[in-house]
Amino acid sequence: MLLARVAEEKIASLYRAGKIHGGVFLGRGQEALSVAAGLALRKSDVFAPLIRDGAGRLAFGEPLIDAVRTYLGSRLGPMRGRDGNVHRGYPREGYLPMISHLGAMISVVNGVLFARRMKGIPDVVGLASVGDGATSTGSFHEGLNQAAVERLPLVLLIANNQYAYSTPNHRQFACRDLADKAAGYGVTCHTVDGTDFMECLRVLPAVVARAREGGGPQMVVARLLRLCGHGEHDDAGYIAPEFKTSALGRDCLHVAEEQMMQEQAVNAAELEAWRIETMEKVERVIARVQREPAPDPFQEDWRAIQTAHLVEVSASANPVDSRAPGAPQP
Amino acid sequence: MSVTYLEAIRAAQARALAEDPRVFIYGQDVGAFGGAFKATKNLIAEFPGRVLDAPISEDAMMGLAVGAAIEGLRPIIEMQFADFSTAGFNQIVNQAATLFWRTQVPCPIVIRLPGGGTSGSGPFHSQNMEAVYAHYPGLVVLTPATVEDAYSLLLAAVALEDPVIFCEHKLLYYHLKAEALPNEALPLGKARLAREGRDLTIVTYSAMVHEALAVAQELCLEGWEIEVVDLRSVKPLDTDTVMASVARTGRLLCVGESWPWGGVTAEVIARVVSEGFDLLDAPPQRLNAKDTPVPFHPNLWAAHRPTARSIAAAARTLLRS
Numbered sequence: 001m002l003l004a005r006v007a008e009e010k011i012a013s014l015y016r017a018g019k020i021h022g023g024v025f026l027g028r029g030q031e032a033l034s035v036a037a038g039l040a041l042r043k044s045d046v047f048a049p050l051i052r053d054g055a056g057r058l059a060f061g062e063p064l065i066d067a068v069r070t071y072l073g074s075r076l077g078p079m080r081g082r083d084g085n086v087h088r089g090y091p092r093e094g095y096l097p098m099i100s101h102l103g104a105m106i107s108v109v110n111g112v113l114f115a116r117r118m119k120g121i122p123d124v125v126g127l128a129s130v131g132d133g134a135t136s137t138g139s140f141h142e143g144l145n146q147a148a149v150e151r152l153p154l155v156l157l158i159a160n161n162q163y164a165y166s167t168p169n170h171r172q173f174a175c176r177d178l179a180d181k182a183a184g185y186g187v188t189c190h191t192v193d194g195t196d197f198m199e200c201l202r203v204l205p206a207v208v209a210r211a212r213e214g215g216g217p218q219m220v221v222a223r224l225l226r227l228c229g230h231g232e233h234d235d236a237g238y239i240a241p242e243f244k245t246s247a248l249g250r251d252c253l254h255v256a257e258e259q260m261m262q263e264q265a266v267n268a269a270e271l272e273a274w275r276i277e278t279m280e281k282v283e284r285v286i287a288r289v290q291r292e293p294a295p296d297p298f299q300e301d302w303r304a305i306q307t308a309h310l311v312e313v314s315a316s317a318n319p320v321d322s323r324a325p326g327a328p329q330p
Numbered sequence: 331m332s333v334t335y336l337e338a339i340r341a342a343q344a345r346a347l348a349e350d351p352r353v354f355i356y357g358q359d360v361g362a363f364g365g366a367f368k369a370t371k372n373l374i375a376e377f378p379g380r381v382l383d384a385p386i387s388e389d390a391m392m393g394l395a396v397g398a399a400i401e402g403l404r405p406i407i408e409m410q411f412a413d414f415s416t417a418g419f420n421q422i423v424n425q426a427a428t429l430f431w432r433t434q435v436p437c438p439i440v441i442r443l444p445g446g447g448t449s450g451s452g453p454f455h456s457q458n459m460e461a462v463y464a465h466y467p468g469l470v471v472l473t474p475a476t477v478e479d480a481y482s483l484l485l486a487a488v489a490l491e492d493p494v495i496f497c498e499h500k501l502l503y504y505h506l507k508a509e510a511l512p513n514e515a516l517p518l519g520k521a522r523l524a525r526e527g528r529d530l531t532i533v534t535y536s537a538m539v540h541e542a543l544a545v546a547q548e549l550c551l552e553g554w555e556i557e558v559v560d561l562r563s564v565k566p567l568d569t570d571t572v573m574a575s576v577a578r579t580g581r582l583l584c585v586g587e588s589w590p591w592g593g594v595t596a597e598v599i600a601r602v603v604s605e606g607f608d609l610l611d612a613p614p615q616r617l618n619a620k621d622t623p624v625p626f627h628p629n630l631w632a633a634h635r636p637t638a639r640s641i642a643a644a645a646r647t648l649l650r651s
Contacts (some may be wrong), residue, residue: 078433108400114402125562146394305430306436
């Protein structure tokens with residue numbers, strides 16, 4: 001949680017300094033839920049994170065440097081400059097790189113689970129992360145229904161952070177509670193206070209275990225508030241002030257720190273030391289990535305299919321214009 | 331003993347299932363029912379657990395295929411009608427078609443699209459989708475015109491590491507017959523010279539190949555030798571074979587059953603004009619369906635798409651120019 005928070009704050013400051021192309025999307029306020037999801041999974045499981053899952057990605061095992069490289073567009077990153085920011089992963093390792101169309105990853109997780117079942121690989125769980133906005137999509141409906149029909153070990157985690165970009169819940173859905181939707185699919189639903197770190201740590205592993213034991217698809221609805229804009233370009237002026245002062249608006253990281261101090265798992269001095277150590281780690285990784293090479297259009301193979309001899313020669317024989325934006329300067 | 335275009339598609343799927351344990355079929359009514367057109371008839375009995383009925387969820391069908399392909403399986407997705415693939419469009423063009431580019435992980439999926447007009451089918455059971463999918467990077471788009479190609483191209487598609495849009499023409503399903511399934515085939519990506527000639531090249535694909543061949547036969551009686559190029563694959567497009575033919579004839583007519591704006595015929599003409607303008611003795615022409623939805627009534631339907639009659643008229647005009 002702390003590493004995700006610190007790293008994302010640093011990435012946001014690089015964005016404000018104009019050092020990042022494209023958007024920056026923070027998980028501020030969602031770290032407790034996300035990290036609990038990542039921790040509840042095994043490395044051999046399947047994870048399709050969404051834009052606010054920086055903490056869950058780290059917990060699932062993504063090295064910090066992958067996030068930094070993807071944001072900074074390093075050629076050495078997993079996406080090599082072909083895709084950026086939150087669009088990263090290693091599909092063959094069960095870590096799926098999201099596309100931007102919401103709800104679309106649910107059925108892809110289903111497909112991985114379906115294939116592993118067909119191959120006879122036991123004890124796998126797949127977790128797809130979405131927000132309140134995705135629940136309005138056709139993909140959400142089709143994906144959840146498909147998982148239920150195939151009785152797949154899917155955990156569908158819905159972070160209800162009250163707004164999809166600027167659109168409040170009451171313009172997004174008309175049911176009393178998103179959890180009510182689960183019954184219509186024949187799926188069990190669980191709810192969790194996403195601001196409460198300890199509760200997240202209790203609920204998520206139990207839900208994952210239930211899916212693993214053959215309980216079929218599980219839905220989790222978490223209540224929380226996004227403590228930032230949709231992206232760093234967004235000042236989130238639309239968030240109602242009463243939300244910010246309500247229990248939903250408390251910072252899950254502070255809650256987690258208090259909970260751990262109450263349990264006497266850590267004291268204030270140790271927390272401060274963690275913070276300093278984490279900041280140093282983040283600084284080191286960013287400094288390293290900033291020295292790494294950017295993608296070079298002249299070395300790019302510009303090939304969208306694996307089968308080289310089927311690449312259209314005349315269509316791809318479009319030499320890079322050295323004056324084009326992004327081309328290396330002489 | 332003869333084999334229809336549809337039987338060839340079924341036979342290719344049976345062979346793929348038998349030879350490759352990674353292959354499975356997923357689509358609406360493909361299981362015990364054997365598919366809306368019976369392209370998967372009895373396959374569920376021969377290959378239990380590997381031919382699965384899907385809910386009416388084209389988006390989720392495609393998403394599942396992508397996940398399974400990531401895991402190394404080889405899904406064959408049957409869209410009940412090509413028209414309905416628009417309901418799975420996002421997963422096809424944004425998920426399947428971008429996966430390799432983004433991650434270097436290949437996405438071997440065959441998406442079977444029963445398409446093309448048949449009289450009485452109307453606006454939503456008649457569409458040709460090849461141009462739409464060919465527009466997107468990351469997809470291979472095949473358009474078999476013969477029984478032999480329906481069989482061999484489908485097998486080649488299943489063996490490919492990339493997502494393939496396999497455009498089957500419903501009009502050919504039952505009446506197009508061959509003596510036997512082929513033992514060998516032209517490589518994928520290569521166009522076929524369906525008929526040789528020296529006066530005019532007709533470039534076409536799918537069901538229109540047969541209309542073009544009928545025209546070539548008819549004009550032969552008038553003393554013209556028409557060359558017919560069957561593209562077989564619209565992406566990649568075998569520009570070399572097209573150019574070589576135009577170099578021989580000097581005249582080009584492109585025929586497609588799809589709508590006129592953009593598309594395969596426009597692409598062929600653009601390439602010939604930009605790369606082989608000097609080969610042309612007359613302005614190249616193209617003939618497509620009319621720019622309206624596909625009509626239901628046979629009188630309207632027959633006038634909506636190119637026919638041997640309209641192709642012959644266009645060819646005669648071009649031959650005289």
